[in-house]
Amino acid sequence: MAIDTALSSSLEQAELETFPPAHRGRPGDLGESGENREQDDRRPPLQNARRERLQYAARRVLRRPGLVVAILLLLFVIVSAAFPALFTHFDPYATAPADKLKAPSLSHLFGTDEIGRDLFTRVLYGSTLTIQATLAAVAIAVVVGLALGVVTGFLGGWVDLVLMRLVDVMLAIPRLLLALVIVTALGFGTVPISIAVAVGIIPGFARITRAEVLKVKNLPYIEAARTGGASWARVLLRHILPNSWGPVFVLAVLDFGVAILAISALSFLGFGAAPPAAEWGTLISNGRNFLITSPWLSLLPGLFVGLVVFSLNHISKSLEELQR
Amino acid sequence: MTNHRHFRHRAAALAGAAAALALVVTGCAGAASGTPGASTDSATPVSGGTLKVAFWDDQQGCIDPNQVYWIESRSIDRQIADSLTDQDPDSGKIVPWLATAWSINADSTQYTFTLRDGVTFSDGEKFDATAVKTALDGTFALGPKSILGLTYLAGYGSTTVVDPTHVQVDFTKPNAAFLQATSTTTLAIEAPATYQQTPEARCAGAVVGSGAFTLDNYTAAKSAHLTKRADYAWPSGLVTNQGAAYLDAIDVTYIKEDSVRNGELTAGTIDVAWPRQPISDADQQVITAAGDVIESRALPGISSILVPNVTKGGPLADADVRNALQKSIDRTTYASTIFWADYPVVTSVVDSTTPFATDESKLLAYDPDGAKKLLDTAGWAVGADGYRYKAGQELTLHYPLTVSGAGEQLLQDQLKQVGINLSLDVVTAAQNTQKLAAGDYDLTGTYLTRADPSVLGSSLDQSSSKQASAVNSQDAATGASISELFATGLETPDDTARGTAYAALQSKLISTGSAFPIFERVQIAGVSNTVHGFAFTSEAFLRANDIWLEQ
Incomplete structure (x- = not known):
């Protein structure tokens, strides 16, 4: 509702505005816009500026049809993961022996599996589990990675030395191997595999954050803020953190794809949710004995996972380019 | 490639025809070995x-x-x-x-x-x-x-x-x-x-x-x-x-x-x-x-069976629940779905090629209504989610296993129809052994190959086997009567006497719900x-x- 009005008014504005307000910059940009925005004394223009930025971003996005498709696909996956019943009337767990191994058709978009369950429905319900696990994994990784990176980058010294060597050790162990070890120790299921995958991607986040913090920490405005009497905590939270999470955000989107693949790999190997629930990887794995005779059982869920990961990659790449 | 294959087909057909001829001529002398490969080869x-x-x-x-x-x-x-x-x-x-x-x-x-x-x-x-x-x-x-x-x-x-x-x-x-x-x-x-x-x-x-x-x-x-x-x-x-x-x-x-x-x-x-x-x-x-x-x-020997744990005080300690479970397994559909249309349906706790195997299919008939009635009388009422509850406790059967295939999930759905929640707990092999040893399960699967019904003793005779499937599957009284039948079967080399003992044993194991045959094993x-x-x-x-x- 609120979004609706904002959107329509921004559309009106779009016709008036023709040139991108390049001079305004975006949050996170250093220098004039970042620091001076609050001094801008036109009150309604603050609203305007936000609107303009939105339009500008919208226009840049619309100029990339690939990105639009990727975003739409991702939206579909997220919505269907949240409300799978909206898109299918089948029960993902009800078996129908008479309908086993049916090829894809209008009534069964992805065909049926070896005990007659609708595969499309299983993929959608699998999205719920996979997306939950991915979100959890990336959230854990971002929070822990960001914290580690900020602490080590900001404090430096022996804290940096010790923590970063630990991170180096973690980087040296192949992610999937590490995840396998953790999942075997924790037990099987959605929560253990998201923790296992998260541990594997934490080092990347920690390193990137640390590098950004080191870069930002020595800039003049930090010194200015300190001289202005700001406490270290305030400098950290208000100046360093917001100015260093841009690349982390890009990495987070990229690692969404990585996490989906890792979670699918683990569930492919049988570490996933308790049956009959099935993550995407479980579905691909279940169909592998029918590759020659009923190839859709593995290929369609596989294609689905592939498309989602491609979309995430594309979005991440575009975000990086747009930020430049 | 195609030519080659054609040739192979033709060669096979010729060989087959020759073999058929040879059989007619020799009066099926070679057919007694019962091995198709051996008996039809004349080259x-x-x-x-x-x-x-x-x-x-x-x-x-x-x-x-x-x-x-x-x-x-x-x-x-x-x-x-x-x-x-x-x-x-x-x-x-x-x-x-x-x-x-x-x-x-x-x-x-x-x-x-x-x-x-x-x-x-x-x-x-x-x-x-x-x-x-x-x-x-x-x-x-x-x-x-x-x-x-x-x-x-x-x-x-x-x-x-x-x-x-x-x-x-x-x-x-x-x-x-x-x-x-x-x-x-x-x-x-x-x-x-x-x-x-x-x-x-x-x-x-x-x-x-x-x-x-x-x-x-x-x-x-x-x-x-x-x-x-x-x-x-x-x-x-x-x-x-x-x-x-x-x-x-x-x-x-x-x-x-x-x-x-x-x-x-x-x-x-x-x-x-x-x-x-x-x-x-x-x-x-x-x-x-x-x-x-x-x-x-x-394969002769124990068919693929599930064995209950009646000792931990779970739902399967109740004979009515075990009988209901026996009735709610649709073995015919299982065989035709997991395997193929004319795959043999299991008829006893041992496969049909085992000597002294009897046909217990009457005791193994699929009867979901009978199962529901049994559960009703045992006090398990259907809850809002379709599963049965008694005193706030859901009728859940834990079945730890290392790999879950389509068969277990079909079984899970069959049991769901009568309100039993079969929980397939996928664990590592080590955890599985531990759970079995600790009696921390309701059902476990087993099978064993041997062309003699006494093979059942390895998995189900409390007096000789120390395996979890034997120790936990029967209460003391049932266990004693089953062990007695095992002993009778081993007492005499006389086939008729052994046959009688093993027939009684097979129906006893099924009717007491000490074993739930799922499918016949075929190599x-x-x-x-x-x-x-x-x-x-x-x-x-x-x-x-x-x-x-x-x-």
């Missing part, structure tokens, strides 16, 4: 070549026939070690092999064997009464290291060498199943020198037998290589080729993925694809379409069309004596 066998066999896995990692229970290893062992007797795959009758004759006393406590002369082990040692004594004593000494040997030799007292060709085996209590046991790989006679090795060394490949092949090397779960003995001349009468094997060697590999293994067969990289679970309907079509052959034999092998003379033993292991390769 003259040629020697030479290496048979490449691919099994699915080798989780026990042991090749010693006396110790191993792993089906695939026993198939290898059949080629390298001979037994005192052999068992006819069709009739279940015991026939002479290394023993030419035997006598049994009335209460099945004393067996006397007359031994074949002129048999040698592959290390040159002579096979005689002393070798038999060494072997039986050595196998008995393994104790629980040999899960199968423990029951095969139940009540073993001693072996006495009467003279070089006569040996007498005494038992402290009746063991009517012993004669059949002497036909198994488990009681195969290995060379005396073998028994001086540690059990571990024997497991790892220090095995010498008197078989048609010798074991060159064995790497657990990786490979095994067998070469033929040129001087072999003592197979049982069930084998057509009474001399040395046609094959020069047998190469064994392990390929875990069914699709990969079947693909290698159709591509011609291997000659025999030997899976654990039956090759799927679809894959069978692929194999036959490539001109290769499907061989099958129902299927994909065999290349260049392989002739393929044969199964009575226990559905490979018998390579008659196999020859088209050159």
Whole structure:
């Protein structure tokens, strides 16, 4: 509702505005816009500026049809993961022996599996589990990675030395191997595999954050803020953190794809949710004995996972380019 | 490619026609062996070549026939070690092999064997009464290291060498199943020198037998290589080729993925694809379409059953719930869905090819309404989610397993229809063993191959087996009455008396809900069309004596 009005008014504005307000910059940009925005004394223009930025971003996005498709696909996956019943009337767990191994058709978009369950429905319900696990994994990784990176980058010294060597050790162990070890120790299921995958991607986040913090920490405005009497905590939270999470955000989107693949790999190997629930990887794995005779059982869920990961990659790449 | 295949088809058709003709002419003389590959081959066998066999896995990692229970290893062992007797795959009758004759006393406590002369082990040692004594004593000494040997030799007292060709085996209590046991790989006679090795060394490949092949090397779960003995001349009468094997060697590999293994067969990289679970309907079509052959034999022994835990005070402690569970399994649909349309439906706790197997299908009928009624009277009321509850407790049955396939999920859905929540708890093998030992489960699955109904004792007889499936599946009173039937079955060598005892045992196990048969086990092998003379033993292991390769 609120979004609706904002959107329509921004559309009106779009016709008036023709040139991108390049001079305004975006949050996170250093220098004039970042620091001076609050001094801008036109009150309604603050609203305007936000609107303009939105339009500008919208226009840049619309100029990339690939990105639009990727975003739409991702939206579909997220919505269907949240409300799978909206898109299918089948029960993902009800078996129908008479309908086993049916090829894809209008009534069964992805065909049926070896005990007659609708595969499309299983993929959608699998999205719920996979997306939950991915979100959890990336959230854990971002929070822990960001914290580690900020602490080590900001404090430096022996804290940096010790923590970063630990991170180096973690980087040296192949992610999937590490995840396998953790999942075997924790037990099987959605929560253990998201923790296992998260541990594997934490080092990347920690390193990137640390590098950004080191870069930002020595800039003049930090010194200015300190001289202005700001406490270290305030400098950290208000100046360093917001100015260093841009690349982390890009990495987070990229690692969404990585996490989906890792979670699918683990569930492919049988570490996933308790049956009959099935993550995407479980579905691909279940169909592998029918590759020659009923190839859709593995290929369609596989294609689905592939498309989602491609979309995430594309979005991440575009975000990086747009930020430049 | 197409031409080649056409040619193969035509050649096969010609061979088939020739075989049919030969059968008519000879009056079906060869058909008695019951092995399609062997009986329809009329071409003259040629020697030479290496048979490449691919099994699915080798989780026990042991090749010693006396110790191993792993089906695939026993198939290898059949080629390298001979037994005192052999068992006819069709009739279940015991026939002479290394023993030419035997006598049994009335209460099945004393067996006397007359031994074949002129048999040698592959290390040159002579096979005689002393070798038999060494072997039986050595196998008995393994104790629980040999899960199968423990029951095969139940009540073993001693072996006495009467003279070089006569040996007498005494038992402290009746063991009517012993004669059949002497036909198994488990009681195969290995060379005396073998028994001086540690059990571990024997497991790892220090095995010498008197078989048609010798074991060159064995790497657990990786490979095994067998070469033929040129001087072999003592197979049982069930084998057509009474001399040395046609094959020069047998190469064994392990390929875990069914699709990969079947693909290698159709591509011609291997000659025999030997899976654990039956090759799927679809894959069978692929194999036959490539001109290769499907061989099958129902595995004798315990069918694939679920065994309850009645001791932990869970829902299955209630006989009504167990009976309801028995009624809510739709075995016909299971067989046709998980396997294929005319796959045999399980009819008892033992597979139909087991001697003394009875047809208990009346007790195993699918009756969801009856199940619901039983659960209602037992106080389990249907809740809002379709599952049943009693005093706020959901009717959940925990079934820990290491891999969950389509079969378990079909079963899960079948039980859901009557309101039982079958929880498939996927755990690691180590956790599974731990859960079984601790009794932390409601249901567990088991099966075991042996062509004698006494095999049920290994899994279900509380008086002899220490396995969780035996200890936890019956309360003390039921357990005592079941153990009594097991004892009766072993008391006498008389077939009628044994048959009566085992019939009573099978219906008792089912009606008390001590075992829930799920499906009949069938050994299927994909065999290349260049392989002739393929044969199964009575226990559905490979018998390579008659196999020859088209050159």
